[in-house]
Amino acid sequence: MLKRIMSKDSQMRAAINQKLIEMGERERLKELLRAKLVECGWKDQLKAHCKDVIREKGLEHVTVEDLVTEVTPKGRALVPDSVKKELLQRIRAFLAQHATL
Amino acid sequence: LASQPAWTGSALRDLNSPAGCPHVNGFKVDNWKQNLRVIYQCFVWSGSAETRKRKAKSCICHMCGAHLNRLHSCLYCVFFACFAKKHIHEHAKSKRHNLAIDLLYGGIYCFMCQDYIYDKEMEQIAKEEQRKAWKMLHGFYSTWEPTKRELELLRHNPKRRRITSNCTIGLRGLINLGNTCFMNCIVQALTHTPLLRDFFLSDRHKCEMQSNSCLVCEMSQLFQEFYSGHRSPHIPFRLLHLVWTHARHLAGYEQQDAHEFLIAALDVLHRHCKDDNGKKANNPNHCNCIIDQIFTGGLQSDVTCQACHGVSTTIDPFWDISLDLPGSSTPFWPLSPGGDGSALNGESHTTGATTLTDCLRRFTRPEHLGSSAKIKCSGCHSYQESTKQLTMKKLPIVACFHLKRFEHSAKLRRKITTYVSFPLELDMTPFMASSKESRMNGQYQQTVDPFNNDNKYSLFAVVNHQGTLESGHYTTFIRQHKDQWFKCDDAIITKASIKDVLDSEGYLLFYHKQFLEYE
Numbered sequence: 001m002l003k004r005i006m007s008k009d010s011q012m013r014a015a016i017n018q019k020l021i022e023m024g025e026r027e028r029l030k031e032l033l034r035a036k037l038v039e040c041g042w043k044d045q046l047k048a049h050c051k052d053v054i055r056e057k058g059l060e061h062v063t064v065e066d067l068v069t070e071v072t073p074k075g076r077a078l079v080p081d082s083v084k085k086e087l088l089q090r091i092r093a094f095l096a097q098h099a100t101l
Numbered sequence: 102l103a104s105q106p107a108w109t110g111s112a113l114r115d116l117n118s119p120a121g122c123p124h125v126n127g128f129k130v131d132n133w134k135q136n137l138r139v140i141y142q143c144f145v146w147s148g149s150a151e152t153r154k155r156k157a158k159s160c161i162c163h164m165c166g167a168h169l170n171r172l173h174s175c176l177y178c179v180f181f182a183c184f185a186k187k188h189i190h191e192h193a194k195s196k197r198h199n200l201a202i203d204l205l206y207g208g209i210y211c212f213m214c215q216d217y218i219y220d221k222e223m224e225q226i227a228k229e230e231q232r233k234a235w236k237m238l239h240g241f242y243s244t245w246e247p248t249k250r251e252l253e254l255l256r257h258n259p260k261r262r263r264i265t266s267n268c269t270i271g272l273r274g275l276i277n278l279g280n281t282c283f284m285n286c287i288v289q290a291l292t293h294t295p296l297l298r299d300f301f302l303s304d305r306h307k308c309e310m311q312s313n314s315c316l317v318c319e320m321s322q323l324f325q326e327f328y329s330g331h332r333s334p335h336i337p338f339r340l341l342h343l344v345w346t347h348a349r350h351l352a353g354y355e356q357q358d359a360h361e362f363l364i365a366a367l368d369v370l371h372r373h374c375k376d377d378n379g380k381k382a383n384n385p386n387h388c389n390c391i392i393d394q395i396f397t398g399g400l401q402s403d404v405t406c407q408a409c410h411g412v413s414t415t416i417d418p419f420w421d422i423s424l425d426l427p428g429s430s431t432p433f434w435p436l437s438p439g440g441d442g443s444a445l446n447g448e449s450h451t452t453g454a455t456t457l458t459d460c461l462r463r464f465t466r467p468e469h470l471g472s473s474a475k476i477k478c479s480g481c482h483s484y485q486e487s488t489k490q491l492t493m494k495k496l497p498i499v500a501c502f503h504l505k506r507f508e509h510s511a512k513l514r515r516k517i518t519t520y521v522s523f524p525l526e527l528d529m530t531p532f533m534a535s536s537k538e539s540r541m542n543g544q545y546q547q548t549v550d551p552f553n554n555d556n557k558y559s560l561f562a563v564v565n566h567q568g569t570l571e572s573g574h575y576t577t578f579i580r581q582h583k584d585q586w587f588k589c590d591d592a593i594i595t596k597a598s599i600k601d602v603l604d605s606e607g608y609l610l611f612y613h614k615q616f617l618e619y620e
Contacts, residue, residue: 021153
């Protein structure tokens with residue numbers, strides 16, 4: 001049985017996400033983001049940080065969870081504002097085009 | 102472009118082969134391979150429109166409805182749940198379904214091992230499904246993986262060169278062999294053309310020429326020399342000899358025109374490249390050699406009959422655009438520079454200097470051909486006055502602009518030294534054939550689509566000529582590591598500032614497309 005406990009806000013988010021996936025736009029945005037994050041050096045910075053975490057925890061013992069927990073906050077913080085802006089613009093443009101939402 | 106998903110490559114524990122875990126054996130029964138494929142196709146990497154629709158609708162947490170939070174799917178039953186909120190963990194525990202798949206990256210999580218595991222067979226399936234979906238969605242395949250032969254080569258050649266932002270690989274001076282700066286300056290521009298460099302450094306030229314006189318082979322050698330890491334200047338005597346052999350009009354020790362050398366070199370390279378493509382390479386309309394792929398654009402010429410307004414269109418290939426400058430003896434030069442095109446390209450108009458965009462505007466403006474140059478109109482079946490307009494139909498990956506500074510008319514021979522300001526970034530949209538409509542209505546300002554990057558270019562090389570028509574010298578500015586510029590003056594390479602480059606007179610301007618489409 002499906003239990004939905006969602007606020008109106010998250011309902012809207014879910015609807016937008018659905019549309020993005022259906023139209024293949026989500027994949028395109030992911031690609032755009034990937035390219036931007038490589039360009040601005042974010043990927044290299046995070047890679048270095050991952051290596052540090054692995055060294056710290058020891059190669060034999062580290063799990064993917066460890067990396068996710070350690071690296072996620074830093075990764076989120078290091079995304080340049082310009083990249084966020086550009087993606088937001090892109091999503092807005094997409095929504096404007098598909099206004100039936 | 103795609104980054105490595107978390108599951109590929111060797112597991113962190115076992116560096117020689119994927120670890121896997123014993124707990125997958127419970128899963129690997131009956132038709133498990135096909136089932137796994139279906140899961141990948143429907144919920145992880147959805148390629149087709151209908152799988153995407155299904156994914157969009159059904160991929161939400163069965164406990165809280167969220168679509169984020171690292172959604173996972175149980176491998177034993179139809180159950181989606183968040184990882185971050187441990188909903189999938191609850192399911193795994195209560196149902197004893199110990200395997201789940203990460204819907205974002207496709208990794209397989211084992212709740213017994215409490216980590217992502219890398220089973221060889223499952224990884225293989227994942228890789229294949231990802232490639233399939235990518236091909237459908239983006240039309241090209243994803244990450245490069247080395248072949249057995251390539252791995253062998255990498256192991257036998259352990260020396261690695263690290264490209265840092267301050268390394269000088271790719272920079273090398275060229276000895277002047279007697280007024281050969283006209284050749285040296287072009288060699289510097291070509292060896293720093295990214296796509297050309299990539300082509301030659303990845304050994305893509307397979308020569309079928311019998312003699313030793315293949316210019317493409319020589320270029321290949323040249324690239325090896327430039328990127329070898331040697332810092333002493335290179336002596337291009339073999340190149341010079343080949344040029345004399347294949348382009349007789351450039352032979353001799355007199356100073357030649359660098360632009361002429363560029364065109365001659367591209368022409369010989371194009372002719373010698375036929376070996377890389379086998380059939381049809383010599384047909385100018387069908388050649389797909391590296392020279393054509395990089396340098397060839399299409400110039401559209403529209404001749405409009407003034408009587409019936411019928412338009413006759415032809416498209417001709419081009420390797421460069423030659424632009425007239427103010428002060429030359431060609432007429433109809435608009436005296437007032439400026440206009441929206443220049444604002445678009447960020448050129449400075451501080452002193453009313455002519456800009457590259459001005460030149461391009463002039464090049465693509467409709468020109469009345471006059472009563473002494475009537476053309477036969479196929480619509481009117483008679484000779485009529487007409488206007489002619491040139492626009493870009495197809496943009497090359499590398500656009501070379503030739504500022505016509507050398508005037509060789511019947512009356513005089515002189516060099517036009519007028520400063521022409523050119524930008525670092527150039528948008529060619531206003532000069533495209535597709536933009537003609539709005540231009541004809543007087544609109545110059547294009548509503549620039551910020552997401553259409555097809556016509557955006559970046560400057561990467563500038564060839565300058567100092568001196569007079571009789572005795573002059575060529576040098577080149579080239580771009581390295583995105584924002585570093587260097588001046589190449591025969592054997593001497595010095596660091597230059599962006600200001601040095603943009604303040605220079607400019608004779609040949611090389612621009613590279615910023616975004617490349619896959620074919």
